[in-house]
Amino acid sequence: MRVGIVGAGTMGWVHALSHKEAGHEVVAIYDLRAEAAEKAARSVGARVAPSFESLLVDSTMELIDVCLPTYLHRRHVEAAARAGKHVICEKPMALSLDDARAMIETCHTCGVHFYVAHVLRFFSEYVLAKELVDAGRIGRPGVIRTIRGGIFPSAWEDWYARTELSGSLTVDMIIHDFDWLHWVFGEVERVYAKSLVGRTPKRLDYSLVTLRFISGAVAHVEGTWSHTGFRYGFEAAGNGGMLSFDSARVAPVVVTQRQQAAGGASVAVPESPLNESPYTTELRHFVRCIEQGEEPRVTAEDAYKALEISLAAMESARTGRPILLKKEAR
Numbered sequence: 001m002r003v004g005i006v007g008a009g010t011m012g013w014v015h016a017l018s019h020k021e022a023g024h025e026v027v028a029i030y031d032l033r034a035e036a037a038e039k040a041a042r043s044v045g046a047r048v049a050p051s052f053e054s055l056l057v058d059s060t061m062e063l064i065d066v067c068l069p070t071y072l073h074r075r076h077v078e079a080a081a082r083a084g085k086h087v088i089c090e091k092p093m094a095l096s097l098d099d100a101r102a103m104i105e106t107c108h109t110c111g112v113h114f115y116v117a118h119v120l121r122f123f124s125e126y127v128l129a130k131e132l133v134d135a136g137r138i139g140r141p142g143v144i145r146t147i148r149g150g151i152f153p154s155a156w157e158d159w160y161a162r163t164e165l166s167g168s169l170t171v172d173m174i175i176h177d178f179d180w181l182h183w184v185f186g187e188v189e190r191v192y193a194k195s196l197v198g199r200t201p202k203r204l205d206y207s208l209v210t211l212r213f214i215s216g217a218v219a220h221v222e223g224t225w226s227h228t229g230f231r232y233g234f235e236a237a238g239n240g241g242m243l244s245f246d247s248a249r250v251a252p253v254v255v256t257q258r259q260q261a262a263g264g265a266s267v268a269v270p271e272s273p274l275n276e277s278p279y280t281t282e283l284r285h286f287v288r289c290i291e292q293g294e295e296p297r298v299t300a301e302d303a304y305k306a307l308e309i310s311l312a313a314m315e316s317a318r319t320g321r322p323i324l325l326k327k328e329a330r
């Protein structure tokens with residue numbers, strides 16, 4: 001698979017290395033900061049593309065991987081699809097449901113595969129939890145708690161600090177947990193949230209979201225950009241037992257390569273030397289879906305739902321009211 005990457009910041013860098021590890025050929029990387037593109041390209045033996053358009057007119061390029069700030073996703077995903085390229089896009093797929101729907105429809109009309117990188121479905125602990133829940137090991141799930149976050153992410157032009165560009169912590173980060181919860185525990189019926197967004201200095205954010213599932217289960221989703229470090233985990237209790245995972249309690253040996261550190265990743269990206277990187281597993285899976293017709297573990301419709309839950313949480317936090325998700329959207 002010949003891949004072009006647009007955006008060589010934290011995630012562009014991670015994707016470039018992961019594609020390489022998965023055995024895909026990263027042909028070219030474009031970033032409006034040439035030095036960022038150059039660094040990433042050098043590390044995977046790719047060339048620096050002079051423009052985004054040059055990736056699109058290259059008839060040998062099969063897949064475009066969009067690792068840009070979220071507000072730029074729609075424009076670049078649709079342009080890639082119209083050029084006949086398959087597309088991978090970082091999460092959240094967009095900042096509004098209208099944009100998300102348009103992206104799905106454009107990719108469908110253009111006959112290209114479109115995958116949104118909801119990577120939690122490739123983290124071994126989160127995959128194992130799904131298998132255990134599906135196997136009935138905790139009985140009927142009743143209460144689930146998730147936690148994710150730490151320090152505020154630094155990035156190009158501080159775009160995470162602008163809610164209209166990043167969607168805030170609730171849309172940008174705990175969307176990971178919303179997607180995982182939807183995958184494991186099914187359709188969400190009602191969303192209630194409290195959030196600090198807009199009430200504290202810009203670079204602090206905190207959210208506490210309650211989801212009620214159609215099954216009757218309830219989840220408490222906690223997200224923070226007000227702490228330090230980076231931590232994530234879950235706890236799920238059912239009438240037959242309980243399972244839990246806390247990243248703060250595992251202590252793997254961590255290898256940071258000098259070259260990688262020089263890439264200056266500024267968003268905490270968890271890694272474990274005991275497993276293949278979930279980003280590699282994810283990208284390998286998406287490419288197998290394109291090449292071999294494998295059933296995708298996460299579809300664009302799943303990404304749409306995760307965004308819908310995130311936006312409902314934002315609306316609930318703003319209005320102080322619980323939000324009932326539309327039946328047709330479930």
Ligand SMILES: NC(=O)c1ccc[n+]([C@@H]2O[C@H](COP(=O)([O-])OP(=O)(O)OC[C@H]3O[C@@H](n4cnc5c(N)ncnc54)[C@H](O)[C@@H]3O)[C@@H](O)[C@H]2O)c1
Pocket residue numbers: 006007008009010011012030031032033036052067068069070072090091092117119154155156157159172266267269
């Ligand atoms: N899956 C995950 O674990 C995870 C983690 C962090 C971020 N993300 C998502 O990945 C996406 C990128 O986030 P990031 O942290 O890598 O951002 P970043 O700011 O580190 O990188 C963005 C890059 O895009 C470049 N850029 C900006 N506008 C451009 C344009 N028009 N054309 C070409 N290049 C342009 C910037 O120069 C920068 O290098 C976001 O959607 C974010 O939510 C996902």
